[in-house]
Amino acid sequence: MNHNIYEIETTGTLMKQGYVSLKESQSVEQAISHLRNQVQGKKNIHYVYIVNTSKQLTGVLSIRELLEAPNMSKLSNVMKRDLIYFPSDLDQEEAAKIFRDKDLVSIPVVNSDKELLGIVHVEDIIDVIHQEADEDIGMITASGKEIDFNTSPIIAAGKRLPWLILLLFIGLISGGIIERFEETLEKVVALAFFMPMIAGMTGNTGTQSLAVIVRGLVSEKLNLKKATKLLWRELLVGVIIGLTCAVIIAIVAYVWRGSSMLGFVVGISLLATLIIGTLAGTVIPLILYKCKADPAVASGPLITTINDILSLLIYFGIATMFISKIV
């Protein structure tokens, strides 16, 4: 019923009516008696909210705490005053973070005058958390939102196709790069053997970095300091991963093709592409986050495709530099 007034995916649309509010001046006994008459048919009542004479929210008591309190006490003397409340325009994901931190089953929503508007229940937050995880996964895999087991094939294909067609054309750039290095490739066809592995590995490391960032943003806000630290971390991860994989592949390439120079080219290329792949998987989503752009643009397949292109450029670039020594 709030859908007309409040932005979607905010506390305003998430909140429910059907709360119990009491006055500061009431006694515990009056409150309990009032509650026994007022709660008929209302579901999910676990707290009572207490307002002052200006109707501003000033305190809260769980029904349990209300029962615990001495009969004759005024609510203003027993209520908890340091209560948590939401504005009506808070993003539902931010609300979910606060629910997680605070272990509450409901949190009130107030307007700018601190008047009570409604209550957000933890049951609805559970749905928000699910929805958010689905969105993250839809984004990492570019599989489209809201596809479940019952979606029709045409709708499911329709949601995935726009992305795939875009990726198809971006993927053709890699074809153009290989064409540019056609001469190199014709001289050393063995370079083609390592092409899918280098492109694949670069894509994998990029997706891994992306996943860490997307999930990290669920629980933490990023500031410049954290982002810088994260970039350094992923750079170091890229170097460690790159060095390890480069040494392995250089040995394999040497043993397989009997050319130490081919081993060197493949190894150096993999080192460079894995570092760059890791950084691309970190930097692209961070920039989008910073620009408040729709982060769905930073999908895993997009990063994979960009990394494909970067890896081919690096691989054939290095190979062309050393071509005279490989042949």
Added chain:
Amino acid sequence: MNHNIYEIETTGTLMKQGYVSLKESQSVEQAISHLRNQVQGKKNIHYVYIVNTSKQLTGVLSIRELLEAPNMSKLSNVMKRDLIYFPSDLDQEEAAKIFRDKDLVSIPVVNSDKELLGIVHVEDIIDVIHQEADEDIGMITASGKEIDFNTSPIIAAGKRLPWLILLLFIGLISGGIIERFEETLEKVVALAFFMPMIAGMTGNTGTQSLAVIVRGLVSEKLNLKKATKLLWRELLVGVIIGLTCAVIIAIVAYVWRGSSMLGFVVGISLLATLIIGTLAGTVIPLILYKCKADPAVASGPLITTINDILSLLIYFGIATMFISKIV
């Protein structure tokens, strides 16, 4: 404190003490008075649980419902008897599904004699849902569990490396395939131009199917009928996506290289690989689910790498069949 007795990630380890249990024979007035004395210091009390003389759980009342009930009624006459309870060995993810469906803030755990053992709170379920989503994403991207913004580079690299090294060696299979088709490739170097695009697109469609299945399993159980329906759906999706992309790429290949036969080979290959890629992304996680194997084995990068290999086999296989007509 339950960690020694119960399996990890079950309702037994998730449940908390600190519930209120009352006897069927008590009156509402007695219950409220009892509650006011008993609840001191207990947190998260939103329901009272009612047991019979054999200490078996027989009913439940929210504190709100207790307050609503007439003072003199016996609890056995006002309590809700169709209550939801968990065994102590239920997987925490199953418990989370039931919380989602039932909109409750706590659910009791009982032993085989239906005696009350503890209470699972929705706050802990929220953490379970987050953990579950993180595991799903870790699985889809093979990025390893429990990497956050503060994980050290060495630990983060260490968690990703085993997967990457495995994928590196699997990726070398694709090198072996290209080597087998070296002759074909030497005759038509232009085949290499479309290699990364075909492998990439096949990987993308596989990851999309995987994501749908992994997330679907969060909310639904799969039976044979559903799995069959899902397989048909993804097959149809593969055909629709494959036909669309195949027509586009055939035109592009023809325009770019001026060879209608190259366009035909690339288009037919893409059609075949996208159908197979979609099916691999569906069948592999379904089989692992059926075998109750650790589904982390069906990670996105693994499916991508397998799809790389399949797509190269199909592409070069088809190209070799038509080689005399392309040149």
